[in-house]
Every structure is written in C-alpha cells, then in structure tokens.
Amino acid sequence: MALLAEKPLSYALRENARVISALVVRSAVTRFGESRLGFVWILIEPAAYIGIFLLIHAGMKAQIPFGDNALLFILAGVFGFRMTRGISRKTERAISNNQPMLTYPLVRPLDTIIATFLLESTIWLIICALFMWGLAISLDRDVIVYPGEFTECMFAILYFAFSYAAFNAMAGSLIPRYDTFMSMVSMPLMLLSGVFFMPAEMPPSFQAVLWWNPFMHCVEWFRTSTYLDYNALLSKSYLLGLSTALLTSALILERVFRSRIISA
Numbered sequence: 001m002a003l004l005a006e007k008p009l010s011y012a013l014r015e016n017a018r019v020i021s022a023l024v025v026r027s028a029v030t031r032f033g034e035s036r037l038g039f040v041w042i043l044i045e046p047a048a049y050i051g052i053f054l055l056i057h058a059g060m061k062a063q064i065p066f067g068d069n070a071l072l073f074i075l076a077g078v079f080g081f082r083m084t085r086g087i088s089r090k091t092e093r094a095i096s097n098n099q100p101m102l103t104y105p106l107v108r109p110l111d112t113i114i115a116t117f118l119l120e121s122t123i124w125l126i127i128c129a130l131f132m133w134g135l136a137i138s139l140d141r142d143v144i145v146y147p148g149e150f151t152e153c154m155f156a157i158l159y160f161a162f163s164y165a166a167f168n169a170m171a172g173s174l175i176p177r178y179d180t181f182m183s184m185v186s187m188p189l190m191l192l193s194g195v196f197f198m199p200a201e202m203p204p205s206f207q208a209v210l211w212w213n214p215f216m217h218c219v220e221w222f223r224t225s226t227y228l229d230y231n232a233l234l235s236k237s238y239l240l241g242l243s244t245a246l247l248t249s250a251l252i253l254e255r256v257f258r259s260r261i262i263s264a
Helices: 002-032 037-060 070-091 099-103 109-139 147-174 178-191 204-210 214-224 236-256 258-262
Strands: none
Touching (some): 002 109, 070 109, 070 178, 099 109, 109 147, 109 236, 147 236, 147 258, 214 236, 236 258
16 A cells, blocks of 8 residues: 555656756756857856956955955855856746746646756856866965855855745746846845955944845855855854745745746
C-alpha cells in the first residue's frame, strides 16, 4: 500500500522536474539566442558599473569609506545589490515571458519562476566567482576572508531574490502598473543600499530609514565576508524573515488566483 501511495508523488515530482528543465532551456535560448555575445554583455555590464563608480570616485578624490582598496569596496557593494536585483528582476518577469506556456496543463506559474531563477542564479554566481577570483589575483590576497560567512550570504541573497521575485511576479500579474512602480523604485533602492557608503557611519536617523531596505542587508552581509573587521548595519533575521513572509504571500497568491494569473 505504501508503494502505491508513493508512486503518484514520485511520478508528479519527475514530471515537474521535466517541465522545469524544459523551461530552463527555453529561458536560456530566449536569453542568449544563438549568439555568444549575450553572455559577454552580462560580464561587461557589472564591469561597466564598477568602472563608472571608480571613475567618479577618482574624479571626486573621495576617500574610501572603508578598507584600503576602492575596487574591493565598490565590487562588494555592486555585487551585493546588483546580483540580488539582477536575479530578482529577470525572475519576476518569468510569468509574462512564458505566458504562452501556461496554456499547457502541466505548466504552472510557479514553474516558470523557478526555471528562470535557476538560470539567472547560475549566471550571476559564475559572474561573481569570476570577478572575485580576478580581484584576488590582482591584489595577490584572499578577498573572501570568511568563506563560511560568504556561503551563508550567497544562500541568503538567493533566498531573498527568489522570494522577492515570486511576490512581485504574482502581484504584477494581479495589479495594473505594479511592474512600472517597481522599476521606478529600483534606483532609490540602490542608492539606499550602501553601495557607495558605510551605513553604520550614517546618522542614527538615517540608519533607521536604511534598516528597512532589504537590499542594504544583502550588501552589508556581502561585505562582512570580505573584510576582517567590517562594522555592518546588518540584521540577518530581518532579511530572512522578510524573505519568508514574501515567499509565503507569493505562494498564497499563486494558489488563490492561479486562474487569473494564467489568463492575465
């Protein structure tokens, strides 16, 4: 009896895995097409961000907010924010980009989100590894001083990016102009994420505002793994708790409004 009860579940899991695998391939083909220049541009984009910020920093002759290397400080900030937002931004568009696939009974809105997330996470983890490895070679020293902390940070960033994207994808399918609003707040979120400054050195009243920005905690967590004595304005419990709340809300919305999301 146990075997009979177990077989439908295992079959459903295998079918779901096949669906997600097919969607990953479809997303990769859509992302890059038949050209390799797509992946090259993905490497150029963060490099351009970092280069522009370093030029501005040098032009203003500003002091490094922390540490002895401006490139490391900016790199940690850019990846703490840009990787998180880059993954979530592409993932939250998964439903609209795969709308024709939702006409198939086996494909659910959540499947498209998982597939896009897996692809984007893989891309950004490769990019992050390449940049951190290149910086370590150029500086001739370890830039990830706490590997365990860095691993926790990566899992936390991926968890938040997925939860944030899933909620935005569901809300965007149900609320008109929601995606436009999120595009408008993207720049303020970056400016308030501590990419260019040390949040812990800001006035207490400003810190109280920054604390509510989850992207700031992603940046601060990233930096705690690259500096020995970085004074971070970081709440791991807030970031993980917010991620759980967003994911729970997204799953509820997907379950309750699935037919409306599919037909959106």
